[in-house]
Amino acid sequence: MRPNSIEAEGLAKQFRKGPRAVDGIDLHVSPGEIYGFLGPNGAGKSTTVHMLTTLLPPTAGTGRVAGYDIVREGARVRAAIGAALQEAALDPLLTGRDHLRLQMALHGIPRRERSERADELLVRVGLTGAADRKVGGYSGGMKRRLDLALALVHRPRILFLDEPTTGLDPQSRAALWDEVGRLASDGVTVFLTTQYLEEADVLADRVGIIDHGRIVAEGTPAALKGEIGRPTVEVVPADPDQRGAVADVLARFGEPSQASPDGVAVRIDGEAELAPIVRALDAEDLHVAQLQLHAPTLDDVFLAKTGRSLEGAEEPEAVAAE
């Protein structure tokens, strides 16, 4: 059996009348891994997914999914993968069960198995009660869960999820994260695009950060955050006149960093411990209104690699399928 891995070398997509949406990316996603593909809108995430799922032919580079070439063996790739694309494209006039029946028939699942498999998937995504209702009446979360069930009908070994939780409430998001985690524990390789830092941080074994069609950083969330470094401590003095004195004390612990308008911050050297800082402030009789330790986030990684914050870093130009 071929490995359920995803590989790409120099994968690129240049649209005829548009930008170079994906600009030569290399990927290696191991079997059973959850790979988070993180980037702002328009960065090239969806175009990459469309190429890897064979919906768009690349203009350069190569890709293999489940051991099959994405250009020459498209049908085999499609048989091995499941995909829930960015838009949970469902027919509002069909019921959840109608969708599952259609999807299974198109995948050639034998009639005798269809009903049982539909029930099993409906239970798995928590839609048993709504199975015979028209999808037009589903909430966003229900549509996403049905979308996931549809991607799983033929028991794929690799799953592509393109921004699966965009627009969902926190409860629906958490439920979907649980399900993705269960799938990965069953050995399914998951390629997940997201613009949510928290999602990549919580779910992904490894994260690739894409910007302007290029991967600017890749690694485990911990390694990426560790790479850019040290935490910052921010102190807001109770008396604004004491900002200078607070800054003098904090300077003993690290170099100045960007802070809120009322605060003083330093990127601390050595261990991320607050106790010595608190003791030093107390020794100088400085009263503190707020004291916070900021651990590095993936947004800090994005900022460090691109000079911009991920939040609000949307591309100005519209990129096809993004």
Added chain:
Amino acid sequence: MTLQIWSIARRQIVRTLRQPAAVFFPVAFPLALMAVNAGGLTPATRLPGFPTDSFYAFALAVPFIQGSLFATMNAGTDLARDIQEGFFNRLQLTPLNPAALLLGLLGGVVAMGLVQAVIYLGVGLAIGVEFHAGALGVVVLLALATLILIGFGAIGATMALRTGSGEAVQGLFPALFVFLFISSMNMPRDLIPIDWFRIAATANPISYLLEGVRSLIITGWDGQALALGFGVAAAVTAAALVAATRSLRTRMERT
């Protein structure tokens, strides 16, 4: 592939039946228009050379063509919406054979169109229209209606696949309606007194479709009208299927 064709056709039928407007208007509007036309144009049957003394019998062919246009536009709009909203990508990610997509879509159009055709026939019988070609003529009429539905369905699918826009497909509807009105819809071609209208109606393929259907109702077995009706329908269908297949190949970019 049979299962794929059936599944796509079934979806088309189910979603049409779940939209009351998509069922009601294609049936009711052509019949209402026929009633209005018959109300105003019945005196035309007294013209020398008019082929029947019942305008309803003469006009009953029109709902078959008009109903086909409605069924086609609905199917084309549905396909365009699938493209716009991403459902087409969902289908592309399955092992769906492109031919099965087209055949399934057309199968759905034909199924709904034939139901309409049976209703038109029933209404015709109920208002006293006599079918001169008899029971076999009804079968031939349904066969011609099927061919017309496939042809028009393929035109709607081509528009949907080329533009990916429901609005563009709906924009085609008035254009096809103009073709219907500039035809022998309300008057035999040789009795149309205005030269340009008669010439346009003679050049208009819709006239031959109408006359093929009409001949079975008011004449019986008219070989020339049937040959022209089936010939034009077959030519339109063949050309539309080629265009739809090409458009599908372009639209389905998958590797």
